[in-house]
Amino acid sequence: MRTQVGIIGAGPAGLMLSHLLARYDIDSVVLEARSREYVEARVRAGVLEQGTVDLLDETGVGKRMHDEGLVHEGIELRFDRASHRIPFPELTGGRSIMLYGQQEVVKDLIAARLAAGGDVRFDVSDVRIDKFDSAEPVLSFQEGHSSNRVELHCDFVAGCDGFHGVSRESIPRSEFTEYHREYPFGWLGILAAVAPSADEVTYTYTDRGFALMSLRSPQISRLYLQVDPDDDIANWPDRRIWDELHTRLAIDSEWSLTEGPVLEKGITAMRSFVLEPLRYGRLFLAGDAAHIVPPTGAKGMNLAISDVAVLADAVAHWYDTGSSTGLDDYSTTALRRVWRAQHFSWWMTSMLHRFPDDDPYQRQLQLSQLHYTVASQAASASLAENYVGLLRG
Ligand code: APR
Ligand code: PHB
Numbered sequence: 001m002r003t004q005v006g007i008i009g010a011g012p013a014g015l016m017l018s019h020l021l022a023r024y025d026i027d028s029v030v031l032e033a034r035s036r037e038y039v040e041a042r043v044r045a046g047v048l049e050q051g052t053v054d055l056l057d058e059t060g061v062g063k064r065m066h067d068e069g070l071v072h073e074g075i076e077l078r079f080d081r082a083s084h085r086i087p088f089p090e091l092t093g094g095r096s097i098m099l100y101g102q103q104e105v106v107k108d109l110i111a112a113r114l115a116a117g118g119d120v121r122f123d124v125s126d127v128r129i130d131k132f133d134s135a136e137p138v139l140s141f142q143e144g145h146s147s148n149r150v151e152l153h154c155d156f157v158a159g160c161d162g163f164h165g166v167s168r169e170s171i172p173r174s175e176f177t178e179y180h181r182e183y184p185f186g187w188l189g190i191l192a193a194v195a196p197s198a199d200e201v202t203y204t205y206t207d208r209g210f211a212l213m214s215l216r217s218p219q220i221s222r223l224y225l226q227v228d229p230d231d232d233i234a235n236w237p238d239r240r241i242w243d244e245l246h247t248r249l250a251i252d253s254e255w256s257l258t259e260g261p262v263l264e265k266g267i268t269a270m271r272s273f274v275l276e277p278l279r280y281g282r283l284f285l286a287g288d289a290a291h292i293v294p295p296t297g298a299k300g301m302n303l304a305i306s307d308v309a310v311l312a313d314a315v316a317h318w319y320d321t322g323s324s325t326g327l328d329d330y331s332t333t334a335l336r337r338v339w340r341a342q343h344f345s346w347w348m349t350s351m352l353h354r355f356p357d358d359d360p361y362q363r364q365l366q367l368s369q370l371h372y373t374v375a376s377q378a379a380s381a382s383l384a385e386n387y388v389g390l391l392r393g
Helices: 012-023 036-041 050-058 063-068 102-115 238-249 300-321 325-352 360-375 377-388
Strands: 005-008 028-031 070-072 074-079 082-087 097-099 119-121 124-130 138-143 149-153 156-159 177-192 202-204 211-217 220-227 262-276 283-285
Touching: 005 012, 012 028, 012 102, 012 156, 012 300, 036 102, 050 063, 050 097, 050 300, 063 102, 074 360, 082 360, 082 377, 097 211, 102 119, 156 300, 177 238, 202 238, 202 325, 211 238, 220 238, 238 262, 262 325, 300 325, 325 360, 325 377, 360 377
Parallel strands: 005 028, 005 156, 028 119, 074 202, 156 283
Antiparallel strands: 070 097, 074 082, 124 138, 138 149, 177 220, 177 262, 202 211, 211 220
16 A cells, blocks of 8 residues: 555644645655544543634634634733732734544544544554655555554654653654653543533642643533642542642632532643654654643644644645755744743643642742742743744744
């Protein structure tokens, strides 16, 4: 079997890449280890930067997002039992964000690829990448219950298979540099069938740790609590989760948190990670396969999409002109944005969480930073422009 671009992983990165390439009439095959049902149901974050919204729109996959997503023109920061708003449009030249779950983006992209006759294969196993340092890399894999290996010859391979994928592992250790930061906490997230108690995404710093209120629709709330990264979700019956949310989110003015049935819950560890470079011969890494941010800046999906936007243009330029300049620049161009998001996500995380070894001095620094961020126009604008996403280029 042959294709132009072999793509491993049907998350936002792999699906969007296949979609963008198709718009340039470039063939691709997407190989996904999980089932379609599984990837469409996987609950992840849900904040789209303006640039991500624009790209989904421009490429014809924005309709349901506009019907069902929620445009938000700011966020709230809570600390010292008071709430402060950071308004986005007036600080960023009219830009805002869209709340729309990552799995909804995934559903829309799968539907678009299949409607256009795209080749997306779910439930494949044991994907291997060979000869990516040659002009014709080969992907091989097993399909369904068959024990035969299928070979897929490609011009290029895109490793879009997330943090636990096979792409990164296929690269010799001597070829790359890794940058890491582990955080001594995780997030316990719940999806609840209740109208959101806050109008906007609300980040809260308290003595007992961080809490976040977000939403998916006028009927569905998404809430998070900072917890020990090794904590077991079995230690958190719904009653304990709501009690802790009430305590951390409390403010002195009139406000209350409304409870509802918990539809889903889980604990996620937090880390920062970057692998450099993003290119190894004809293998290109994109999204979580190459970099992870803690969710505090809501950047994960946006980075995955911006990586593949750069990559699709570079690949198209190569087919068009035979010039490899775009491909040669891919890693540097994508990493510039990645490192900005790394810094922003690390900064938000450091400002808003309790660290096990922090001391009163450290806590005063966090509070001072929070006060400055909401009081200074320059500091608010800096948060706002990073949150809505820096313009490309
Ligand atoms: N073979 C085939 N598919 C694989 C393999 C493999 N060996 N390993 C992983 N996959 C698939 C996963 O099942 C998943 O569907 O690759 C896909 C990777 O998708 P994501 O993890 O969603 O990564 P990405 O597309 O880069 O999107 C990044 O996802 O984790 C969130 O916060 C992150 O929002 C960010 C976004
Ligand atoms: C979410 O809605 O899931 C969400 C919002 C903001 C974040 C992280 C997650 O920073």
